[in-house]
Amino acid sequence: MKLLPERTIERLSKYRRVLQRELDNGTDHIYSHELAKLLHITPVQVRRDIMLIGHTGTLRKGYGIENLIKLIGEIIDCSSSEQNVAIIGIGKLGQALLEYLNSSNTRLNLSAVFDNNPDKIGDSFGGTLCHNIDNLKKIIIRENITIGILTVPPEYAKEISARMVDAGILGIMNYTPVSLKLDHAFLEEYDVITSLEKVAYFAKPRHAEFL
Amino acid sequence: MKLLPERTIERLSKYRRVLQRELDNGTDHIYSHELAKLLHITPVQVRRDIMLIGHTGTLRKGYGIENLIKLIGEIIDCSSSEQNVAIIGIGKLGQALLEYLNSSNTRLNLSAVFDNNPDKIGDSFGGTLCHNIDNLKKIIIRENITIGILTVPPEYAKEISARMVDAGILGIMNYTPVSLKLDHAFLEEYDVITSLEKVAYFAKPRHAEFL
Known part of the structure; x- marks a missing residue:
């Protein structure tokens, strides 16, 4: 996979942390505008980043948090090991x-x-x-x-x-x-x-x- | 004076620290390309920033370090007090x-x-x-x-x-x-x-x- 821009990596790292907190609080889905609000950025930016890593939410329920965390991990972590x-x-x-x-x-x-x-x-x-x-x-x-x-x-x-x-x-x-x-x-x-x-x-x- | 962009302020802060170190080492003048090299940026960027705050060097000797530090201070410090x-x-x-x-x-x-x-x-x-x-x-x-x-x-x-x-x-x-x-x-x-x-x-x- 092509290297993503530095700013995108920074945002993905932030998304993951916020999403993990939501998951720990018992939430399983989140809308782009909710995620955007938690990080004080625009929903358009969130949707663009998440489309870029190949994830799509549903109009009805938003993004599945667990899947999204896993996908971000595959992008920004070393997949083989720590x-x-x-x-x-x-x-x-x-x-x-x-x-x-x-x-x-x-x-x-x-x-x-x-x-x-x-x-x-x-x-x-x-x-x-x-x-x-x-x-x-x-x-x-x-x-x-x-x-x-x-x-x-x-x-x-x-x-x-x-x-x-x-x-x-x-x-x-x-x-x-x-x-x-x-x-x-x-x-x-x-x-x-x-x-x-x-x-x-x-x-x-x-x-x-x-x- | 109009507010300067955030990135310019960051660079001015870095210029000042590097310049102070040079002054402490007994240097009194510096060329834009030397200052650029110390901060790993381009000489064009340095010249643009320093023109923006109204300072000019001489072709022969470069910028006068003491004056430049003083001028940067007037821009980024509170002039009246700490x-x-x-x-x-x-x-x-x-x-x-x-x-x-x-x-x-x-x-x-x-x-x-x-x-x-x-x-x-x-x-x-x-x-x-x-x-x-x-x-x-x-x-x-x-x-x-x-x-x-x-x-x-x-x-x-x-x-x-x-x-x-x-x-x-x-x-x-x-x-x-x-x-x-x-x-x-x-x-x-x-x-x-x-x-x-x-x-x-x-x-x-x-x-x-x-x-």
Whole structure:
């Protein structure tokens, strides 16, 4: 199957989480306009995305939630097995992300965490062993880890990301404020301060009157 | 001045951080193609953004870094004073974000944190006092807080965000997995799992060969 656009993947991921919540609450069908409302997007967008992955609802009952969750899973999960993830740098942000991962029902499997702090190496973080960053390549290969969450101090970001890719990592989620460039892996970056400065800009009193 | 587009504001915020780093390293001028390279975008994009805010470099020496930082600040900061920020929910993620804020040289001023945990209320987090969430409105008004970072458990997200807006908050950065809708405040949302599932999708072995 052809790769879907990034924004579509983001929405499918969100649909699945909302649908799982509805299913857990005992709902078995949902209309596109209801799903749209839960995510504050347009019903047209929902229908377009869901047609794109080859699902159709009925006019009478809407989409079957269980089927739709399964179909989204076939598109965005690795169908053969879970994908293994590592968190590199288990400071406060790393630990917060670990809690997020462990409390969500994503198919992503946290296989290892890494740090250079001797007090953390060998400890368990939410059930996952912290390895010495010196063993990064060995553990990534052994545990078949393909996704890395980068939460090291900024001065290490470039070097460690290069070592991750060298070890076989195929995708990096970069939470450091350093903008990276990777040649042989997918890169997604999130910068806290940029988001906050954006909110601050649009939340200025002299602008807010236009909200 | 007319409001600039969201993506422009994000880039200006990133330019400023990179420029500050260059200035701290003793550089006083920079060419658009150098700035572009540091952020992995095109020189055309950089020149367009910087023309938009009314700055021009010289062909010989490029942009004067100190002037450019000052000009970006006039655009994206509140010119009269710092903007006050509160973190609502001081768990691991809240504490990680607090460290981020305290270690960056943004003009955003962290004025208060809130929680409902009696063990945290009254404690100092990186120098900022933790208040009882019951006093949210009173403290927000008293401290003139206009920006809120929402890191509460998902089940509280909707109620607390409504109370924040009611108290006078003009912008909310929502880190909970619950999608919100605000009527009288600017809203920016970031969902960890969506980002990770997107990386996972594009980092599948069967896709990675196209990278």
